[in-house]
Amino acid sequence: MAKVYKKTSGNESIALYLGKRDFVDHVESVDIVDGVIKVDPAELEGRKVWVYLACAFRYGSDDLDVIGLSFRKDIWVKRMQIYPVVGTNPANTPMQEALLKKCGDQGHPFTFTIDTNLPCSVGLQPAPEDAGKSCGVDYEVKAYIAKEADDPDEKISKKDTCRLIIRKIQFAPGKVGAGPKADISKNFMMSDKPVHLEASIEKELYFHGDPIPVNVKINNETTKVVKKIKITVEQTTEVLLYQSDKYSKTVLTEEFAEEIKGESTLEKTFTVIPLLSNNKEKRGLAVDGRLKDEDTNLASTTIIRPGMDKGMQGIMVSYKIKVNLLVSSGGLLGGLTASDVGVEVPLVLMSPKPADVPVE
Numbered sequence: 329m330a331k332v333y334k335k336t337s338g339n340e341s342i343a344l345y346l347g348k349r350d351f352v353d354h355v356e357s358v359d360i361v362d363g364v365i366k367v368d369p370a371e372l373e374g375r376k377v378w379v380y381l382a383c384a385f386r387y388g389s390d391d392l393d394v395i396g397l398s399f400r401k402d403i404w405v406k407r408m409q410i411y412p413v414v415g416t417n418p419a420n421t422p423m424q425e426a427l428l429k430k431c432g433d434q435g436h437p438f439t440f441t442i443d444t445n446l447p448c449s450v451g452l453q454p455a456p457e458d459a460g461k462s463c464g465v466d467y468e469v470k471a472y473i474a475k476e477a478d479d480p481d482e483k484i485s486k487k488d489t490c491r492l493i494i495r496k497i498q499f500a501p502g503k504v505g506a507g508p509k510a511d512i513s514k515n516f517m518m519s520d521k522p523v524h525l526e527a528s529i530e531k532e533l534y535f536h537g538d539p540i541p542v543n544v545k546i547n548n549e550t551t552k553v554v555k556k557i558k559i560t561v562e563q564t565t566e567v568l569l570y571q572s573d574k575y576s577k578t579v580l581t582e583e584f585a586e587e588i589k590g591e592s593t594l595e596k597t598f599t600v601i602p603l604l605s606n607n608k609e610k611r612g613l614a615v616d617g618r619l620k621d622e623d624t625n626l627a628s629t630t631i632i633r634p635g636m637d638k639g640m641q642g643i644m645v646s647y648k649i650k651v652n653l654l655v656s657s658g659g660l661l662g663g664l665t666a667s668d669v670g671v672e673v674p675l676v677l678m679s680p681k682p683a684d685v686p687v688e
Contacts, residue, residue: 337489345364352498362421381469383442383466386401440469447630447642449465449495450465450645467493497616499680499681500681501533506530507532523554524545527543533678534676541598546594554654556583558581558654561579561649602647604624613626614627629677
């Protein structure tokens with residue numbers, strides 16, 4: 329095993345072991361969360377050891393909990409008793425067998441199955457001056473010592489707990505469909521003929537960081553001049569918990585000085601690459617869930633399967649590409665702006681499957 333993730337409680341009575349922190353949503357199922365907890369019963373004082381896996385929506389810093397404000401909303405929680413052992417456990421996975429060798433006789437395996445209708449890990453980027461954890465959906469494995477699994481009247485000390493944040497991630501499907509296309513014809517005052525604009529992309533899905541060729545066709549049947557082509561990529565984020573909050577942020581803007589004179593045409597491909605590295609200071613931008621301060625990317629598009637409850641997703645993310653023309657006639661035509669002649673096409677952004685993940 330290349331790496332072991334371990335967290336030990338403050339009193340060193342329990343330790344949590346995981347062999348990985350990324351768990352893949354394969355659409356029909358999700359990787360099981362299999363780990364081991366090492367228990368030293370000497371300091372338990374009649375209490376039990378429990379472990380839970382929780383999917384939660386976080387919308388503030390844990391520091392504010394000390395004044396009685398809860399800034400974490402559990403979407404889904406599963407708990408199980410680890411010690412004393414109750415019932416029979418399923419057969420150990422190869423991962424658990426490897427972890428048990430590190431724990432010795434005090435190791436106790438646990439296994440959780442994540443529901444397929446739960447959201448993937450996603451965060452909302454804080455502003456540079458913001459402190460604490462960012463808002464978003466995350467998954468947490470937590471081991472703790474307590475008399476009961478979930479007694480609101482029982483105060484659990486931090487020294488009796490240990491936890492690790494994990495991620496539920498989804499990769500692009502093996503089959504990708506044809507790309508979308510949009511077109512518009514715009515008529516202008518004092519002109520009986522229009523400007524035709526068509527925009528398309530070759531496929532419906534692109535990987536984070538890959539160039540995206542945008543095909544643009546313009547047929548200018550007027551006597552006016554198209555002075556500029558503007559391409560933007562917008563991310564739309566919908567926060568679904570408590571009350572619906574939907575907003576869009578531009579993650580890329582590029583302008584191309586292409587002049588299309590009256591009664592002429594243009595057919596050209598423009599390449600754009602939306603990157604998180606160019607949007608580091610945009611507060612509220614959705615990003616793929618991250619562990620500590622490691623690099624991540626723009627949030628992947630949320631894929632809603634038939635029968636899924638949108639309200640369970642916490643945060644939904646989508647993208648679109650907008651192509652706009654600036655048309656002039658010796659100056660701006662009657663206050664015409666670039667947004668007056670434009671089309672938009674949907675875009676799906678996701679991460680590719682690594683070589684060791686089977687293709688569906």
